[in-house]
Amino acid sequence: xxxxxxxxxxxxxxxxxxxxxxxxxxxxxxxxxxxxxxxxxxxxxxxxxxxxxxxxxxxxxxxxxxxxxxxxxxxxxxxxxxxxxxxxxxxxxxxxxxxxxxxxxxxxxxxxxxxxxxxxxxxx
Amino acid sequence: xxxxxxxxxxxxxxxxxxxxxxxxxxxxxxxxxxxxxxxxxxxxxxxxxxxxxxxxxxxxxxxxxxxxxxxxxxxxxxxxxxxxxxxxxxxxxxxxxxxxxxxxxxxxxxxxxxxxxxxxxxxxxxxxxxxxxxxxxxxxxxxxxxxxxxxxxxxxxxxxxxxxxxxxxxxxxxxxxxxxxxxxxxxxxxxxxxxxxxxxxxxxxxxxxxxxxxxxxxxxxxxxxxxxxxxxxxxxxxxxxxxxxxxxxxxxxxxxxxxxxxxxxxxxxxxxxxxxxxxxxxxxxxxxxxxxxxxxxxxxxxxxxxxxxxxxxxxxxxxxxxxxxxxxxxxxxxxxxxxxxxxxxxxxxxxxxxxxxxxxxxxxxxxxxx
Numbered sequence: 001x002x003x004x005x006x007x008x009x010x011x012x013x014x015x016x017x018x019x020x021x022x023x024x025x026x027x028x029x030x031x032x033x034x035x036x037x038x039x040x041x042x043x044x045x046x047x048x049x050x051x052x053x054x055x056x057x058x059x060x061x062x063x064x065x066x067x068x069x070x071x072x073x074x075x076x077x078x079x080x081x082x083x084x085x086x087x088x089x090x091x092x093x094x095x096x097x098x099x100x101x102x103x104x105x106x107x108x109x110x111x112x113x114x115x116x117x118x119x120x121x122x123x124x
Numbered sequence: 125x126x127x128x129x130x131x132x133x134x135x136x137x138x139x140x141x142x143x144x145x146x147x148x149x150x151x152x153x154x155x156x157x158x159x160x161x162x163x164x165x166x167x168x169x170x171x172x173x174x175x176x177x178x179x180x181x182x183x184x185x186x187x188x189x190x191x192x193x194x195x196x197x198x199x200x201x202x203x204x205x206x207x208x209x210x211x212x213x214x215x216x217x218x219x220x221x222x223x224x225x226x227x228x229x230x231x232x233x234x235x236x237x238x239x240x241x242x243x244x245x246x247x248x249x250x251x252x253x254x255x256x257x258x259x260x261x262x263x264x265x266x267x268x269x270x271x272x273x274x275x276x277x278x279x280x281x282x283x284x285x286x287x288x289x290x291x292x293x294x295x296x297x298x299x300x301x302x303x304x305x306x307x308x309x310x311x312x313x314x315x316x317x318x319x320x321x322x323x324x325x326x327x328x329x330x331x332x333x334x335x336x337x338x339x340x341x342x343x344x345x346x347x348x349x350x351x352x353x354x355x356x357x358x359x360x361x362x363x364x365x366x367x368x369x370x371x372x373x374x375x376x377x378x379x380x381x382x383x384x385x386x387x388x389x390x391x392x393x394x395x396x397x398x399x400x401x402x403x404x405x406x407x408x409x410x411x412x413x414x415x416x417x418x419x420x421x422x423x424x425x426x427x428x429x430x431x432x433x434x435x436x437x438x439x440x441x442x443x444x445x446x447x448x449x450x451x452x453x454x455x456x457x458x459x460x461x462x463x464x465x466x467x468x469x470x471x472x473x474x475x476x477x478x479x480x481x482x483x484x485x486x487x488x489x490x491x492x493x494x
Contacts, residue, residue: 019137
């Protein structure tokens, strides 16, 4: 079973992603407070990390930099969720090693497809 | 406790559908901003298939004259020759009520005969601001699932966005048709004054466009060249008929009269402010490249490119057509004459394009008999 960690300060987004990914039998760990995220990632060792860009305290991009700086974690693919219109962020994000950049509001259906592309589709 | 959990799950799922719809609205806003009706329709069916996960999607257009819906474009297993008259309630109900309708098991409804080979079906009207464009039909969800109300909302989001764009595109095409129609009417009015000029306009237009294409003119500019060519002699409406139809050489004063037509043409069209480039092209289509003998004293690049092109096209047709006061020249002779005047009367770059075109085509126009 693939495992995905989702870090977002909006509870609804977390619930929605969890609900959608679980339909495809993907294990989901949700984290609301980004400052706890690094520790959870170290403990859970997910196959994919989904980060929100705008979070109080530690932003998604800062978190991303820390993950990429950790030799044990740097190979885990990262999806970044951001608000519409942050065009210049995309370049920055990709430079930080983000593998996909997903604009909010995103389609839950296509998010699931992207996740499956990355972690493999276990239903098949 | 369990009840709360169920409620929460249901709420999350509902929110998830709403989020899906919201993301679609963001995505399609502007997606249909095109002036090509085919383009918009093909994006519509692609988007419907993608978003709703259906196997088949079709856009139906309402033919205003016959009142019949016909298939404009489709993907999946849809027979494009299918039409729906008013008794095909399954589709028409949607058009009349302007509301979507869905059938999860169409075989169990009285409508099964209208759309054979389809299990489930959903129809949404495509509505512009003022008119009903038609309907979008989707059929057979992947995995044989039912259509939910969230699907209806998604399809409505697509069709309402696209409806406005289709209507815009239709109005645009209508206006363009109206404009060209008005222009052709003007040309007819002109050609009625002198049978010698009949066909001249159409030929000059064809030559000018051929030269323009070789000079890499595109889109809007080519369209302006076309309109300029069609209207280039419109000023001759004000030239006395006796002069236009005179069958011997023109006197000095008659020549002066004839030479007024570019200026008069520009004046006639002066009211059409959107036509500025067209007006300038018409005004200056008898200017000479080197400025000698220019009616308005322009030379070289001061003369608009469209006018320089029109000048060569116009002269070539004049040389190869009979005139009341002289017979037409042979094609080869006319080509030599254009070449001879390259750099003096004509822009050498335009003459080069003209030669490239004329040498690659065998087209030989016969002047119409009087």
